[in-house]
Amino acid sequence: MIATYIIYLFMGIGIFFMLLGGIGLIRFPDVYTRLHAGTKCTTFGSIFLTLSVVILGLKTWYLGDVNGSVLAIHTIIALAAILITNPTGAHAIARAAHRSGVKPVNAVVDDLEKEEKKK
Amino acid sequence: MLAFVVTSLVCFLTYLFLTTGSGSIAGLWSIEEILLGLLLSLFAGFISQNIFIKDSYRMANPKRWLLFLVYLFGPFFIGMAKANFDVAYRVITGKINPGIVRISPGIKTDLGITMLANSITLTPGTLSVDVDEKTNDLYVHWINVKEEALKKKPVDERYICGSFPKWVRRIAE
Amino acid sequence: MIEIGMEYLTILLLLFITIILAGIRIIKGPTTPDRVVGLDTVNTVVIVGMVIFGAAYREVIYIDVAIVYALLSFISTLFIAKYLEGGRF
Known part of the structure; x- marks a missing residue:
């Protein structure tokens, strides 16, 4: 059945981006770039993993079990x-990091720092 | 009074949405769930009416919700997919050129600026760090700063978030 | 004991590896915001893990727990961030 293959495909994509987020968390040099990895990749991965569960629920519903719709919703x-x-x-974390004095590593430009000095 | 009714109604609809499949009224809900939901949503509406409805009822227009859904599944999702391949490339090669820049999208409402900041966080190479509460300017951490964008201050929002401010203005203002 | 499918076990194992990677960042992280970033990632992964678990056992209650966990972890992240700023609430 084709729905099963779609579920496996979505699970594969989702788990790939989750692991990528974890590796990025280790590899990047400072807080802000780590936030890039830790936020984008895990959000995208969780979209695909939860969508696979939604499809599973719809498939269960289609096969005649009402619980499937509840699972999907x-x-x-x-x-x-x-x-x-x-x-x-x-x-919130990025703002707290900047206000508690963590500077971006190798930054080309930092407009926010200038703004804080002016005050 | 209108604020109280609208807030309670939204709470009640959310409750009904969460408890589908619990009984046999209209095939979906049980009588206990409906009574309890009514009671709880009246209580929640009483507490949070001044927070939920701040200035006007412009978000009650279904056209805005439709536009929001189009935005969510169209430009936003494409931007997000691009963002993830971008981050994947940077995780593997380790090439970064970061900086914090200021953009001035000119959006006035709180909901609009929240939506734009969240969109920026989830799209290619950018992460919103702080907001200037007087002018609603955003400070954005940019993972790969382009030199030609730095000539003009505040930086042109075209480089950071493409057509998002236009969409947000149509949805939330 | 209910058997669950091999695919769900694999997914849960890989999610566990992601949690370990984020855990290394929590232990190593040179500054406190680094640790908070790791914690935030662990929260997201745990939410998705609960959803997958609910799908594996066909039990909706796990997913309800995941929703509540998502909202509570969001609030705790906000409070930690506020504390790091050293600001007033």
Whole structure:
């Protein structure tokens, strides 16, 4: 059945980006670049992993089990929660890092630092 | 009073959405869930009416929700996919050229600036760091600074986020 | 004991490896914000792990727990960030 292959494909893509986020967290040199890896990759990976679960739920529903629709709806809500909270949390961490005095490594330009000195 | 009713209604609809499949009223809900949901949403609406509805009812327009969905599945998703391949490339090769720049998108509402900041965080090579609360200018950490973008200050938003401010203005203002 | 599919076990194992990678960053991280970034990543991975677990056992309750965990971890991240700024609430 074709839905099963789509589920496997989405799981593969999702887990690839999750692992990439983990590796990026180790490899990058400072807080801001680590946030790039830790936010974008895990959000994208979790979109695909949760979408695979949504498809699984729809498939279960199609095969005649009502529980499948509940699974799909709740997973969509969990996905919405991840999509809203993840970038906002990253924003909060970046702002806190800059205000607590962590400078970007090898920065070409830092407009925010100038702004803070002016005050 | 209108704020209270609208907030309670939204809470109640969310509750119904979360409890589908619990009973047999309309094939989906049980009577206990509906009663409890009504009670809880009245309570939540009473507490949070002044937070949920701040200035106007412009977001109650279904056309804006439709535009939001188009934005979410169209330009936003494409930008996000590009962002991830970009980060993958940088994780593997380790080539970075970072910096923090200031952009001035000229968006006035709180919801609009939140949406734009989240979009910037999830799209190629950029991460919003701070916001100037008086002028709504954003400070953006850019992983691969282009030299030609630095000639003009504040930096042209075309380099950072493409057509997003246009979309956000249509959705949230 | 209910058997779960091999594919879910593989996914959960790989998610565990991601948690270990983020954990190395939490232990090593030279500054406190680095550690918070690692913690945030672990939170996201745990949420997705719960969703996958719920799908593996066909139990919706795990996914409800994941939703609540997502919102609570978001609030805890905000509070830690606020504390690092040294600001008022």
